[in-house]
Amino acid sequence: MPIGQVTRGTTGTNRLRRVDRWIAQLSPLRLASVPLVVDLGYGASATTSLELHQRLARVRANVEVVGIEISQERVTEASKSARPGVSFRLGGFEIPGERPAVIRALNVLRQYDESQVLANWQRMVDRLQPGGVLVEGTCNEVGRVASWVDVTTDGPRSLTVSLRLADLSAPGASGPSIVAERLPKVLIHRNVPGESVHRYLADLDRWWQVHAPLGVYGPSQRWTAVAASMKQDWPILGTKARWRLGELTVDWHAVAPRGFEW
Ligand SMILES: C[S@@+](CC[C@H](N)C(=O)[O-])C[C@H]1O[C@@H](n2cnc3c(N)ncnc32)[C@H](O)[C@@H]1O
Known part of the structure; x- marks a missing residue:
């Protein structure tokens, strides 16, 4: 079966x-x-x-x-x-x-x-x-x-x-934490205070706001700056070429649910 x-x-x-x-x-x-x-x-x-x-x-x-x-x-x-x-x-x-x-x-x-x-x-x-x-x-x-x-x-x-960055830049759009609703099952119920993924998404939203002025050069410039800022505090992987596509990859250990063990 x-x-x-x-x-x-x-x-x-x-x-x-x-x-x-x-x-x-x-x-x-x-x-x-x-x-x-x-x-x-x-x-x-x-x-x-x-x-x-x-x-x-x-x-x-x-x-x-x-x-x-x-x-x-x-x-x-x-x-x-x-x-x-x-x-x-x-x-x-x-x-x-x-x-x-x-x-x-x-x-x-x-x-x-x-x-x-x-x-x-x-x-x-x-x-x-x-x-x-x-x-x-x-x-x-x-x-x-x-x-x-x-x-x-x-x-x-x-x-x-x-994320489709053009949608994030639309008037009234919420920030990158919109992805909270579409996290993999292992994380979707962990977007709560005290869990790393919650802090990760909050940081993403914060940097998205901080870099809003770069939006005049297009949403991927703004996202690339977000990724670079995130990298100061998070083990962000991947290259600028990937970030320009609206992607951001982070080492699993930084966002794993509390108590997660393989
Ligand atoms: C929501 S659809 C996703 C379709 C497609 N992957 C997509 O993302 O557009 C989920 C499908 O997974 C199938 N499915 C659920 N559990 C499965 C399993 N253990 N093995 C194979 N298929 C499974 C369901 O029957 C259903 O057709």
Whole structure:
């Protein structure tokens, strides 16, 4: 029996472009001798699995995407869209089949209880190729507010938030802490005083306000300045090139929930 439960199948065209762009630069994908990527819980249509393949094929020849769903009905439907490099099969957190280099699981654990996250992360990473990575996270319906954690057999490595900066700059828009509603399950209930992720989001909002005058040069100039300021107090990873895209990655240990143990 596949491990997990059937949940709402909400998905949409282009919804996962931000996380796909981030996965495309990962070395486990680029260097894998078998470039197999699993899209776990692709939802009511094949769309995001097909898009993932399209995006990764630009950077990695022969990449194969296998969409895995726990709903047989969704597997039957998606299989009509199978094509060279993209196939679909029934399964759950046990990740059946060959070992993947990358597992993308977006908007899947969101519908589970927080207490189920760790065991399922461990189940999934146990199925990775050596050096492989699980990318697990959440985004809004149109994919403009997103966040994810990358996890290896050694545990979580980092938290990335990715935001459409033009939306943050609109009159009356809230700051980058809008991502609080779309944090990965492991963190979404931890945005409360006393938890590091709460302080992290508060700092992001504060620097976003401080650097408001740079908005005249465009939102990515403003965000780049936010990232540089955050770096004074937080172990921010990544380069300016990533920040310009509206991303910010921080070492997991700085934002892990209190008492989190791998
Ligand atoms: C909200 S949809 C997400 C679709 C797509 N990943 C996206 O982000 O647009 C969640 C899907 O995950 C599937 N799902 C939930 N638990 C699963 C599991 N353990 N293994 C495989 N699929 C699962 C559900 O059946 C549902 O179709």
